[in-house]
């Protein structure tokens with residue numbers, strides 16, 4: 206099948222233009238740019254599908270399904286189902302668009318291979334005015350079981366032929382749960398509870414509406430030049446700066462202010478009363494945001510997710526405040542605050558907050574709008590999503606969730622934490638990242654324009670979000686954790 210692949214348009218010409226820059230015309234340069242984009246798009250698709258050879262996925266012969274290699278749903282350079290539908294609607298034999306949320310590609314289904322071939326001729330490798338003149342790269346999808354993932358294949362087969370005497374449906378693609386490869390949003394409390402065993406706690410509704418309003422107003426009042434642009438988000442540091450180049454804590458002088466806003470102190474004083482914290486550890490006066498006092502090594506600097514997180518007692522109290530395990534985490538002397546503004550589409554790449562710069566236990570407060578944060582760990586195998594789905598299938602309310610069940614095999618019940626795992630952060634929530642979740646896992650917010658909600662199966666468009674991240678500077682600048690691959694003490698400094 207490799208020969209088939211080399212016949213695919215455009216692939217042979219990758220990187221072949223070696224002429225000197227001096228003699229390049231504007232047209233040559235445009236062509237080169239396009240070739241680079243094409244190469245990157247096919248490489249991205251190979252990574253996203255895990256295909257060793259793209260001939261496993263694509264056919265040189267027309268089939269009724271086209272894959273748009275370089276347009277996915279809602280990413281920064283993505284599109285919506287409706288945009289792609291509008292683009293292909295004039296093509297004879299067009300049936301429907303299928304976008305796999307969170308993936309960089311799109312499928313277009315046609316009544317037959319001839320119709321797909323015509324659309325290929327019309328659209329492939331041509332600038333698309335509806336998508337800011339982006340050139341689309343289209344391939345015919347192989348319709349045998351090795352193509353793409355098996356679950357996707359079975360969904361695709363169902364879509365193409367919903368019943369023997371019914372033609373392929375024209376319904377909106379959003380009605381179909383084609384999200385099999387996408388890490389689901391974790392809202393079931395049972396799964397959140399199992400994440401607590403890793404040191405991750407989500408406290409919904411922790412910040413009051415009045416506090417939220419106050420902080421959002423404070424943020425809105427700041428002049429544009431008071432914010433530092435870090436990729437697509439904007440940040441301000443209090444207490445200490447953070448140097449994103451060197452990936453370590455910076456000085457106090459260049460921080461926006463050495464003092465935290467008063468409202469943050471009020472919130473921190475409530476945080477320390479949560480059952481996860483060992484309340485008697487420190488007095489409230491020097492517990493929160495007193496950078497001038499925090500010059501010696503922290504009493505919790507050696508904790509590193511170790512014995513102090515021993516489970517003491519289950520607490521099953523007021524749902525709106527906190528439900529979780531009582532632990533004896535020492536309460537850090539939080540002295541570094543980052544306020545971040547996330548415009549729609551922006552995120553933060555996977556990272557473990559500097560082990561050397563900060564002690565155990567980080568806080569993330571979400572304001573204004575929800576966002577999905579993902580956690581992954583190199584210390585666990587990539588999760589078998591089917592096991593996780595088995596668990597979800599076993600929940601009692603199948604009617605409220607999307608129909609994900611048609612290829613779920615009977616499997617072990619109980620909770621398997623997926624890797625990566627997605628946690629939805631509602632506005633006014635507090636996320637506590639401690640112990641293994643802090644040292645042995647990385648977290649990220651994917652830069653995209655929407656999140657997929659497991660509970661409803663809905664796609665939730667992103668909206669502007671503000672976060673507060675609170676950490677304790679480790680003045681000893683040391684770490685002895687066991688999670689070496691994620692520890693910056695092993696990075697060249």
Ligand SMILES: O=C(O)CCC(=O)C(=O)O
Nearest residue numbers: 543545553558569672674
């Ligand atoms: O803003 C957030 O929600 C996360 C920020 C974060 O992970 C960080 O600054 O290290």
Ligand SMILES: [Fe+2]
Nearest residue numbers: 556557558648
């Ligand atoms: Fe972080």
